[in-house]
Amino acid sequence: MKSINTKIGENLKKIRKSRGLTIDSLALNSGVSKSMISEIERGLRNPSISILWDIANALKTPLNYFLKEDNLCSPTIYKMGDHSSIDGDGYSFHTLMNFDEDKKFEIYFNEYMPNSQTETSFHYDGVEEYVLITSGSLNVHIDSEKFTIKEGEVIHFVADKPHYYCNETGNVAKAFILMFYSDSM
Template structure:
């Protein structure tokens, strides 16, 4: 697999040109500085999950738009070849398994949270739903101000246009699958 920073940079450049936007305008739309956007486009910076979400929201595209999709009818993804995106001082690792494509309108991640990780996710656009399935460990998911305690095998679906926080308050790592569906 090609270097993830290079893929993200190419895709950012492509969407910016497709929408006929300058770096200044993308910076205005996303709240990400022009120098940072330039570094990302050139593949010189590996953006955090938070920065990538800001860019995706500002440009009104899915988070995984920036990750090259495989168009084969059968898609086998060896986990060892998936490059994670790190956040929260490397206590959160998000593995993009199936990036978004326009035909399917969803993306799937496997996410690991180390003990003490408290990842705040900014609200997504209207028309986005998340489906969380816990595969290992226990965690809290805070949506708006409601706390849901989830353990292995539990699942939760919610409209993702509200503030939500993934929190590992246990002493062990937690792993979950996150399916993000874009119905608008």
Template sequence: MSEAIHQKIGKNLQDIRKSRGLSLDAVAELSGVSKGMLGQIERGESNPTISILWKIVNGLRISFAALMEDSSPQVSIVKLEETSPLIAEDGAYRTYPIFPFKQDRGFEVYTVVIEPFTSHTSEAHYEGVEEFVIAMDGELRVEVGGDSYLLKPSLAMRFSGDQPHTYCNDTDRTIRFTTLIHYPSSNR
């Protein structure tokens, strides 16, 4: 492996370990790779064999590619006008993927724009999926489980997404909201 690759592997391993709150001892126990070797890999001082890498990825239950991927920048700025929306209801319901789903995160974030007097029903997601909705501009009505909830700007709600749910704009003004969809780790 080139120097750049083993340094990338070391940084990714350290990022994954820290994001899970694991010590080097804990990763050593999970993977069967010594704490010393793991430390050398994280510092970019070791050129690990494929066999060692497989022990690590199997122990952490991650993909082999997770150790090879370029790391995400520490800061990401997303401009709504530079994203391509997903369109429904003949363009009157637009969903902008602000932070699309990534396996290691387990969630995705969208900004949604609904034109006046428009409703959109989302099919049920699989069991364990939760949605978090924050009204930004205008009054959003959300129907879940046969009940209706009115969200005014700055109000938020959480609900189980494993049932059909409807987003409604009953007003004569365009409304906007943000939704975070969280997927349970057992299904990722």
């Protein structure tokens, strides 16, 4: 099994080349230095989520594409722990299904600790988020609007505007998030 740094580097190089980009042009578009991109591609660097986020947005590629495994045979059972997890300050994102280039989506299972908030983020044009709350309630802030979503409810929105998730309760909130990437990728 490949190390995560090797996998990220190989996938980054593959998509960069498939888009006909040089390291210089990717560095210019992403704000990440040429040396950092080169070291990531060679598996020498363990990039932060912020750096991968900047590169993914410049490439108009889902973040999980960097963690994508080689093609899998059907049928496939997906379970938590099979793929990567991202831990933030009071929240965690568990990848259930990595980005599938043919189907244009990926699925996460997220947990938000009491009184926690994610960082503000936004995606490129054509990205949609579907959020199904399975436990507790969660506030979704999109631009200047706040939406409270409760257990059993789904919110769907175009995710190219600044947004973040906030659990303002004393209980853990859990949600499945489906990220859909339109054909405009």
